[in-house]
Amino acid sequence: MTSETPEEAVPKKHAPQWKRILLPVVVVVGLFGIGAAGWALGWDAAIGRLLQPKLVPVTGQIIYDGEPVTEGYVTTRLTNGKLGVSLGPLDDQGKFRLGTNINGDRLDGAYLGEHKLAVVSGRSAPGQFAPTPIVPPRFYTLADTPLIINVTSDPSKNDFKFNLTDE
Numbered sequence: 001m002t003s004e005t006p007e008e009a010v011p012k013k014h015a016p017q018w019k020r021i022l023l024p025v026v027v028v029v030g031l032f033g034i035g036a037a038g039w040a041l042g043w044d045a046a047i048g049r050l051l052q053p054k055l056v057p058v059t060g061q062i063i064y065d066g067e068p069v070t071e072g073y074v075t076t077r078l079t080n081g082k083l084g085v086s087l088g089p090l091d092d093q094g095k096f097r098l099g100t101n102i103n104g105d106r107l108d109g110a111y112l113g114e115h116k117l118a119v120v121s122g123r124s125a126p127g128q129f130a131p132t133p134i135v136p137p138r139f140y141t142l143a144d145t146p147l148i149i150n151v152t153s154d155p156s157k158n159d160f161k162f163n164l165t166d167e
Contacts, residue, residue: 053083055109058098058151060088060160062119064135068094069164071134072121076149077142079114085142086110090121110151110158117147119164135164 062069073089088096098110119139122131149160
């Protein structure tokens with residue numbers, strides 16, 4: 001003889017099959033709806049900015065043969081090859097301030113970490129198709145440049161001066 005209570009003796013009913021299928025479908029459709037509404041309201045860009053690695057201000061100056069390089073721009077990329085490039089136009093003193101393009105917006109600063117830095121600078125003469133380089137060609141591309149900067153979270157350490165030479 002067993003000592004079962006009346007509740008234990010009656011087999012338990014399981015939820016009908018349609019209820020077990022319907023709940024996950026409702027959850028997925030609801031999440032999709034929230035995501036679509038967020039996209040329509042521009043939340044995706046805001047969330048993207050929150051998840052984007054930090055940018056910090058970076059400035060510097062380019063000197064070649066004792067004179068400021070006043071035409072062109074500098075470009076940098078993390079040495080690990082991840083994330084985008086940063087650009088900064090050169091002013092009349094050869095100074096630059098880096099900015100990074102994120103989702104079509106130019107934001108001030110560059111990503112933290114070690115970057116290669118290239119100087120893209122040239123002068124055009126009348127009737128000349130391609131500009132004549134101002135700085136030696138080894139500084140022109142991120143693939144060839146020997147110039148390195150280390151962008152830190154301390155903006156006071158992110159001002160770089162380069163005195164370029166032919167050697």
